[in-house]
Amino acid sequence: MEKILEIKDLEVRYYSDRKTVRAVNGLDLDLSPGKVLGLVGETGAGKTTLALSILNMIRAPQGKIEAGSISFAGKDVLSMSKHELRDMRGKDVAMIFQDPMTALNPVLSVGEQIAETVLKHEGLTKDQAWKRAEEMLLTVGIPAERSKDYPHQFSGGMKQRVVIALALACNPKLLLADEPTTALDVTIQAQVLDLMRTLIRDNGTSVLFITHSLGLVAENCDEVATMYAGEIVEYGTIDQVFGKALHPYTQGLFGSLPDLSEATKRLKPIPGLMPDPTALPAGCFFEPRCPYAMEVCKAAHPKDIDVGGHLVKCHLFDKEGGAGRKA
Amino acid sequence: MSAKKEKTVRGAEGTPILAVKNLKKYFHTARGNLHAVDDISFDIAKGKTLGMVGESGCGKSTTGRLLVRLHEATAGSIIYDGQEVTKADPAALKLLRTRMQMIFQDPYSSINPRHTVANIIGEPLKIHGKVKSTSEYEDRVKELMDTVGLAQRLYDAYPHELDGGRRQRIGIARALSLDPEFIVCDEPVSALDVSIQAQILNLLMDLQDKLGLTYLFITHDLSVVKHISDDIVIMYMGQIVERGPTEPLFEKPIHPYGRALLSAIPIPKLNSRKERIILKSEVSSPIDPKPVCRFAPRCIHARAECLASDPALREVAPGRFVACHFAEEFV
Ligand SMILES: Nc1ncnc2c1ncn2[C@@H]1O[C@H](COP(=O)(O)OP(=O)(O)OP(=O)(O)O)[C@@H](O)[C@H]1O
Ligand SMILES: Nc1ncnc2c1ncn2[C@@H]1O[C@H](COP(=O)(O)OP(=O)(O)OP(=O)(O)O)[C@@H](O)[C@H]1O
């Protein structure tokens, strides 16, 4: 099947005061039409940077895509003209930003913002556009009478719902959803995700679903990728990864969760410090915190290993070496 | 946290340090009064955590801001350790602000982008004259950075250079800087990965054990709220619809909104999707709401009585308070 999104060897850096943040490091990622890929990973792993790269929105001068290629529906995003990019953003590829105010204009009412977007991209009349805006707001649980309110008059979660309505209004082919539902209660969350699923079914939209909630990934995604220090360290179907997480970092994430069914006094976070993206180790980036670390992990950076279609970047799975220590 | 500065908090363990009575906050809008917080009452005992959950826009942050007086109440009272917060004069308020702090929901807009990490964390120390020398200031800021797990290399960094999680830790460190006794934690971990969430939750619980801190903990993450809270309130459109001790409330929520909420918790396991209570998606408006049950338009059990009067919060089982005309049916 033709891929809607293909990312190869992506390297993204942020430069500040002689320091270089290695935000995304040699990352490969594919997405098929109509698929939902969950992207989980540590705070600061580069998830938002990855999503912004897909829109070619890494902000210069600090940020720079240093290497790699990104193709959307067969077109090279990194060599698109300003004009092509503007057409792509908001219409074919929509992004739901982690911070809702990035997407909202503080001096326009929320209804106007949605109407303006559909007016620009869908060629509707003013009245039709306004009607569509009200419909979209309703689907995310905001009554029509509030469509003339300004963003600052809404709570955090309500702003996020407006952003979701805005992103879905033009039926995009690819939706980059960066923590889209963190600010919502689970009943509205379920409602919004239902809406997303309808969109996927009706339009074959693909979704990159960035979240910290493993529960949402389990219930809404087809595939999942775990990101650590700018790399994808594990990739597989939901059955594969939730059935048996292979990478010690992914295992650590599962181990940190509070368990609804039993009370524990303290949670079990992954020991050690988050990696410093300005000084990443030469070997495996997770090695300093890994309970299974071996000699080779310090010396050599691991490559993707294919375990029955389930990819893992970890020396424990090297064919030679690391024998018998499969976690 | 410097234990030497530990304050003696009046009121023994178990007695309310905070008592909220009939608290209201209305925002004036062009179309009328928006009832953001509409007549809510609750207590929090010293050293305990009250978890607050509810729909987005139901008034949780507004409640939190009222408690630390970042909003002026429309009506009602907030007694903190014997003192009326809503009427505190500027001097009393300044003192209260060292004792009551808030960790904000939004790590982006709650911190000044032009200040360095150290400045943001240390500013309250300067405002309240808590440090005598530059070196004491620096030591204290570094200590706070350690406490919340921020690497010291970030001392002079700017917030825009940091990811969401690190920004949220700045907010936590700043809130801890004055050794408060009471903290409103407004979604303090929702921007963080689950391992750091676990770290921060452990940290908040350790601080509570060590210093007897009291928390109002606002979140949408029900697994987190269950883990950290002694008691729970569930809000819906400005009102408390259910209140009770954590364990029995999670075991069996009574209010139809609470039941729908708990049935929708996403579970991080394969094939664990359980029977969901799907709510109707009609929503009512918080602007000059009619005296009816505000949840009725979404409630699958709603009937004529629900649109005849607004149900009061009442005790329907020992320790279990519910605002529903038909609560007995769901006990
Ligand atoms: N403008 C910038 N200047 C310097 N460093 C930056 C900038 N933007 C991001 N970074 C750094 O790049 C890394 C990746 O950041 P990114 O926001 O992509 O992480 P993330 O995975 O989205 O994290 P989170 O889960 O906390 O949102 C982090 O170390 C971050 O501090
Ligand atoms: N400054 C304001 N002016 C007008 N209305 C406001 C203002 N601040 C909040 N509101 C309204 O008050 C209600 C409660 O908002 P609040 O921020 O307390 O909700 P919340 O429960 O914290 O929601 P979330 O879970 O999304 O953070 C909402 O309807 C909101 O639109």
Ligand SMILES: [Mg+2]
């Ligand atoms: Mg991010």
Ligand SMILES: [Mg+2]
């Ligand atoms: Mg809020």
